[in-house]
Amino acid sequence: MSVLDTLIQGILLGGLYTLFAAGLALVFGIMRLVNLAHGDLIVMAAFLILYLVTGLGLNPFVAALIAMPVMFGIGWALQYFVLNRTLGPDILPPLLVTFGLSIVIQNGLLQGFSADSRRIPIGPLESASINLGPIAVGVMPLLTFASAVLVIVALNVIFYRTSLGRAFRATSDDKVTAGLMGIRPDNIFAIATGLALVVATIAALYLGARANFDPTIGPARLIYAFEAVIIGGLGSFWGTLVGGIIIGVAQTFGASINPEWQILAGHVAFLIVLLFRPRGLFPRAVD
Amino acid sequence: MSLVSSNQWAVETRTRASSMFFVIAAVAVLIAFAAPFFLSRSGIQDLFFILTMLVLAQCWNLLAGYAGLVSVGQQAFVGFGAYAMFATVILLGLDPLVGVLAGGLMGALLAIPTGFFAFRLQGAYFAIGTWVIAEVVRLSMAQWKALGGGTGTSLPTTATRDMVGVKLVQDIFGVRSAQAVDILCYWLALILAVASVVFIYRLLRSRQGLGLAAVRDNTVAARAVGVDALRIKAAVYIIVAFITGLVGALIYVQKARISPDAAFAVTDWTAYVIFIVVIGGIGAIEGPIVGVLVLYLLQTLLADYGSWYLLALGLIGIAVMLFAPRGLWGLFTERTGIQLFPVRRILTGGTNKTNGGTNV
Numbered sequence: 001m002s003v004l005d006t007l008i009q010g011i012l013l014g015g016l017y018t019l020f021a022a023g024l025a026l027v028f029g030i031m032r033l034v035n036l037a038h039g040d041l042i043v044m045a046a047f048l049i050l051y052l053v054t055g056l057g058l059n060p061f062v063a064a065l066i067a068m069p070v071m072f073g074i075g076w077a078l079q080y081f082v083l084n085r086t087l088g089p090d091i092l093p094p095l096l097v098t099f100g101l102s103i104v105i106q107n108g109l110l111q112g113f114s115a116d117s118r119r120i121p122i123g124p125l126e127s128a129s130i131n132l133g134p135i136a137v138g139v140m141p142l143l144t145f146a147s148a149v150l151v152i153v154a155l156n157v158i159f160y161r162t163s164l165g166r167a168f169r170a171t172s173d174d175k176v177t178a179g180l181m182g183i184r185p186d187n188i189f190a191i192a193t194g195l196a197l198v199v200a201t202i203a204a205l206y207l208g209a210r211a212n213f214d215p216t217i218g219p220a221r222l223i224y225a226f227e228a229v230i231i232g233g234l235g236s237f238w239g240t241l242v243g244g245i246i247i248g249v250a251q252t253f254g255a256s257i258n259p260e261w262q263i264l265a266g267h268v269a270f271l272i273v274l275l276f277r278p279r280g281l282f283p284r285a286v287d
Numbered sequence: 288m289s290l291v292s293s294n295q296w297a298v299e300t301r302t303r304a305s306s307m308f309f310v311i312a313a314v315a316v317l318i319a320f321a322a323p324f325f326l327s328r329s330g331i332q333d334l335f336f337i338l339t340m341l342v343l344a345q346c347w348n349l350l351a352g353y354a355g356l357v358s359v360g361q362q363a364f365v366g367f368g369a370y371a372m373f374a375t376v377i378l379l380g381l382d383p384l385v386g387v388l389a390g391g392l393m394g395a396l397l398a399i400p401t402g403f404f405a406f407r408l409q410g411a412y413f414a415i416g417t418w419v420i421a422e423v424v425r426l427s428m429a430q431w432k433a434l435g436g437g438t439g440t441s442l443p444t445t446a447t448r449d450m451v452g453v454k455l456v457q458d459i460f461g462v463r464s465a466q467a468v469d470i471l472c473y474w475l476a477l478i479l480a481v482a483s484v485v486f487i488y489r490l491l492r493s494r495q496g497l498g499l500a501a502v503r504d505n506t507v508a509a510r511a512v513g514v515d516a517l518r519i520k521a522a523v524y525i526i527v528a529f530i531t532g533l534v535g536a537l538i539y540v541q542k543a544r545i546s547p548d549a550a551f552a553v554t555d556w557t558a559y560v561i562f563i564v565v566i567g568g569i570g571a572i573e574g575p576i577v578g579v580l581v582l583y584l585l586q587t588l589l590a591d592y593g594s595w596y597l598l599a600l601g602l603i604g605i606a607v608m609l610f611a612p613r614g615l616w617g618l619f620t621e622r623t624g625i626q627l628f629p630v631r632r633i634l635t636g637g638t639n640k641t642n643g644g645t646n647v
Contacts, residue, residue: 034411036359085609091410095357096565096608103558104601107594219553223422226415230408260437264426267419271404274416278407 005135006256007249012137014228014248015145016210018241019203020221021228022151023196029235030172030192031087036098039222040105041197045071045204046213047113050120060122064205068198075197080190087189102218109215120208144206148244151199152237158195159237168192172235220263227270233280242281246273297636300492300629308627319477323460323470331473335541337583338476342483342534343556344563344575346527349487352570353496354523355503357410360417361531362557363401363424364394366550368532369539370428376446378433383442383450387475387536394532397424398525406521418553425551439546447543472541479537483530484628488572491630495519500630554597562604568614572628577616 024038035041045067052063078101086093128139159165170178171185179185207213207221227247232239247266254265273281323331343361351357368390375386401420408416429437447453448464456467490496501509502516510516535556539545549555559582567578582600589596611618620626 028411032411034414036414082605082609092351092357092569093608093612095359095411095414096561097605099359099558099561100565100601100604100608102601103554103597104605107598107601110594111598223415223419227419230412230415260426260430264423267423267426270419271423274404274407 002256006252008132008135008137009141010249010252011245012141012145012248013252014241014245015141015148016203016206016244017224017228017247018148018244019144019151019199019206020225021232021240021244022148022155022237023199023203024222024225025229025232025235025237025240026155026199027193027196028229030168031189032091033083033087033094033189033193034091034098035083035193035196036095036222037101037105037218038098038196038200038225039218039220040102040109041071041075041218042200042204042207042221043213043215043218044105044109045197045201046120046208047109047118047215049201049205049208050118053120060120060205060209064201067204068201071197071201072194074194075200076190076194079193080186083193084186084189102222106215106218113215115214115216117212117214118208119212120205122209126209140206140210144210147202147206148241151202152241155199155237164191224266227266230280231270231273233277233283236280236282239280239282295636296634298632299635300632302626302629302633304625305627305629312627316477316481320474323473328466328469331469332541333583335469335473335476337579338473338480339534339538340559340563340582341575341579342476342480343531343560344567344579345480345483345487345572346530346534347557347560348564348569348572348575349490349523350527352564352574353491353499353503354520356520356524357414358405358417359414359553359557359561360401360405360419360421361527361560362551362553362555363417363421364397364528364531365535365538365556366421366428366547367397367424368394368535369545369550370431370434371532372536372539373434373440373442373545376442377440383446383540384452384475387533387540390536391529391533394535395525395529397532398528401528402521402524406517406524421551421553425547428551429547435546437547439544439549441545442540442543444543447540450540468543469541472537475537476534479530479533484572488628488630491572491628495522496630499523558597559600562600564614565604566607566614568616568620570613571616571620571626572630573616573620573626574614578614581615 020039020042024035027033027035048067048070049060049063052058052066053060056063058066082097082101083094086097122140125139129136130139130142131137157165159168167178167183167188170181170183171188175185178188224247228240228243231243231246232241246269250269251262251266254268255262319334322334326334343365347358347361350361371393372383372386372390375381375389376383401417401424404420405413405416428434434440447468450468450471452471453464453467456462456470457464460467460470462470491499498509498514498519501512501514502519506516535550539550563578563582564575565578566581567576568574585600585603586596589599607614613621
């Protein structure tokens with residue numbers, strides 16, 4: 001029974017990692033931009049939600065809803081005014097600028113909120129659980145996983161069934177030609193990053209509500225997110241979900257053997273996938 | 288031969304500025320060697336910090352600026368080298384200086400399996416891959432209970448006190464052993480810094496260096512004329528791992544206390560290093576030299592402001608990358624045309640030079 005329990009917990013944890021990764025996969029898929037500050041942006045969103053909850057006394061879910069447009073705006077401006085300047089054949093500028101951004105956000109948060117561990121209070125939901133047959137499952141992990149699946153479905157709908165998605169795909173395939181067809185790539189890229197930060201806000205809600213966080217934990221979340229994206233394969237949202245689940249399951253099994261091995265097991269699973277499928281499990285685009 | 292003697296072309300990389308600079312540099316190095324005679328202990332420690340960061344920055348510059356390998360995981364080699372040194376001293380009971388060598392060798396050795404994974408990844412994937420690998424190495428080292436596990440351990444004081452050369456330095460300067468260790472480490476860092484700059488300069492001027500530049504500028508074209516891109520990159524990756532391991536071990540001889548979180552800190556061993564190279568100027572040997580001085584200056588000026596320091600560093604890094612992608616040195620050399628370590632081949636001699644060829 002405990003193996004089944006570990007497996008379920010791992011899959012549910014994978015939901016959280018999928019939320020970390022989905023925004024990254026979107027940006028990465030559309031403009032090949034590696035945002036090294038993604039983890040820190042998630043932590044920033046968590047602080048924003050925390051501020052709305054403790055400062056204004058809002059319900060955390062309402063606070064997240066308010067935080068979403070704010071984060072969209074931040075993402076849009078960040079891409080439009082800063083990151084668009086770095087895009088090009090050379091991968092160095094975007095990497096270095098987002099790396100600098102990561103350091104700036106981390107230390108800005110340290111300055112503003114101190115290094116204390118925080119948690120978004122969500123009341124009785126925090127410890128609620130329901131029984132699924134022989135296994136008790138936490139409500140929050142279940143909600144996280146459901147949100148992850150919803151986000152993946154929503155991203156797929158946006159990407160493949162809307163005119164915005166068509167613009168995303170067009171600019172992703174050929175920026176210049178898309179520009180000739182009346183699409184403004186700069187704006188499309190900015191919208192993509194804005195959308196990525198909306199997803200990051202959802203991730204931040206669950207990150208902050210389920211465990212303690214502080215300004216320095218961003219890079220570790222970034223690594224999990226990247227592992228999920230790379231395992232899934234470039235451009236496949238469902239692949240990202242699978243990648244997240246693989247990392248989550250590997251971590252919970254590692255932890256069940258030795259608590260110190262949790263993180264290590266996730267990384268090792270990633271390296272093993274890499275060994276056999278260097279382009280991930282479900283690569284859509286060639287890059 | 289006499290037929291072409293009056294019309295002989297030659298390829299040179301030297302310029303007048305660079306020839307002058309070598310004389311100045313040689314004098315500077317001599318003065319630096321004598322620094323322990325007139326500088327305080329904290330001054331020597333600051334110079335040690337500058338020199339070790341310079342070596343790390345030169346290595347990262349070679350990796351990212353010349354070989355196109357943007358690694359965010361060089362802390363793996365710093366930490367692994369340091370741990371190899373601790374293992375040599377604590378578990379084998381050997382001299383810390385032997386440990387420093389072991390650190391370099393183990394760094395190079397580690398580069399073989401990590402390169403095997405990382406080289407399957409392209410561009411941005413490579414950056415993240417190296418970071419994951421560094422995390423794996425850190426978490427593995429934290430499992431090594433004989434060296435303190437997650438909390439780390441210290442070098443036995445007797446080990447550094449009995450280190451080769453410490454007694455001699457003590458006698459020359461009449462100082463305690465701890466200070467003598469600092470001086471010795473400083474000299475080693477100076478040797479390492481000079482050696483690595485000379486090595487990288489010579490490498491870039493060699494045939495392999497030309498191949499490296501060709502691969503960076505156009506991989507397909509370089510391969511078409513017979514440059515084995517993968518082999519050169521792999522060689523650079525391993526050499527850099529060796530030097531980084533040496534520096535890591537040396538830094539921890541001086542620190543004498545290790546923990547996985549410190550030895551594999553992404554901020555100390557990669558973020559600082561990246562900022563040094565970016566601010567100073569990527570893709571030029573002068574860049575890291577300028578950058579490390581800027582970093583030291585900022586650190587001294589902003590020492591009392593805690594996280595504002597890193598915040599400022601990050602912002603400066605972003606601004607430089609956006610508005611002056613070739614860094615401060617790039618701005619300078621654009622205006623003046625001065626290059627201290629010229630690697631560009633210049634054609635000299637020929638018809639516009641009367642009786643040329645004799646001085647080639």
